[in-house]
Amino acid sequence: MPSARRTQQERRDQAEAALLTAAAELVVEQGVRSLTLARVGERAGYSRGIVTHHFGGKQALVERLARATQAGFVPGLEDVPPGLDRLLRLIGGYLGELGRIGVFTQAFLVLWAEAATQPELAPIFRERDAAFRADLREDVEAGIADGTVDPDVRADEVATAVVGQLRGIALQRLLDPASVDPEALRRSVTGYWRRALRS
Numbered sequence: 698m699p700s701a702r703r704t705q706q707e708r709r710d711q712a713e714a715a716l717l718t719a720a721a722e723l724v725v726e727q728g729v730r731s732l733t734l735a736r737v738g739e740r741a742g743y744s745r746g747i748v749t750h751h752f753g754g755k756q757a758l759v760e761r762l763a764r765a766t767q768a769g770f771v772p773g774l775e776d777v778p779p780g781l782d783r784l785l786r787l788i789g790g791y792l793g794e795l796g797r798i799g800v801f802t803q804a805f806l807v808l809w810a811e812a813a814t815q816p817e818l819a820p821i822f823r824e825r826d827a828a829f830r831a832d833l834r835e836d837v838e839a840g841i842a843d844g845t846v847d848p849d850v851r852a853d854e855v856a857t858a859v860v861g862q863l864r865g866i867a868l869q870r871l872l873d874p875a876s877v878d879p880e881a882l883r884r885s886v887t888g889y890w891r892r893a894l895r896s
Contacts, residue, residue: 713751715741720762721804729759729811729818756817759808763821766805781845781894784836784859789887791863795870796879806871809864830856840894847896855894862886 703711719740723732734755735745752758771790777783794802809825812818833856840846866886870877 709751712741712743712747716743716748716751716758717762717765718800720758721766721800724762724804724807725800729808729815732759734758759818760821762804763808763818763825766801766808767825779835779839780843781836781840781891784833784840784894785887785891787833787836788859788863788890789883792866792879792883792886794879795867795877798867798870798874802867803871806864806867810868826860829860833859837894844896846894850894859890 716737720732720737723736723740732755734748734752737758738745738748741748748758752761771787771794773790774783774787777786808818809822812822830853834852837846837850837852837855841848841850841852866877866882870879
């Protein structure tokens with residue numbers, strides 16, 4: 698029986714996924730400065746024209762890659778209500794995912810680190826980190842409201858500290874994988890925040 702022909706949307710989705718994977722691989726190998734539409738197309742097995750068709754230009758491609766690499770990084774949190782439990786699950790899940798660090802996670806970390814010196818990347822990652830801090834702040838505030846988090850805790854400070862800690866651990870894992878035991882850190886860091894935040 699012949700297989701069903703793919704729809705135009707399915708072909709488009711497949712091409713976009715291949716292009717984003719190619720872009721992630723190139724960023725990990727040589728950094729964002731070396732990323733060109735022609736190289737992405739070639740790596741993915743397409744022409745430069747299809748890259749332009751899908752993304753328009755390099756900046757739009759990098760922005761889409763930044764969002765794609767972070768989307769759903771910690772699965773299973775969608776149905777967990779805000780509060781201390783969700784915060785601890787997020788921390789544990791983030792560190793657990795570092796044990797399976799793939800090309801998209803590596804690309805995100807490279808892009809995030811390069812954003813400190815590249816003005817075209819900085820706004821993307823300021824936005825991503827602000828959204829991350831807002832989620833964490835919501836969890837801390839919900840925990841204060843339901844009595845599971847110490848009311849003297851400052852939600853903004855906790856959010857900034859957690860993002861800094863998680864991103865720092867992730868960068869260490871990227872630079873020297875053997876020096877970071879994600880599973881051991883998942884237990885110890887989650888335990889630290891549980892003790893530090895409980896009322």
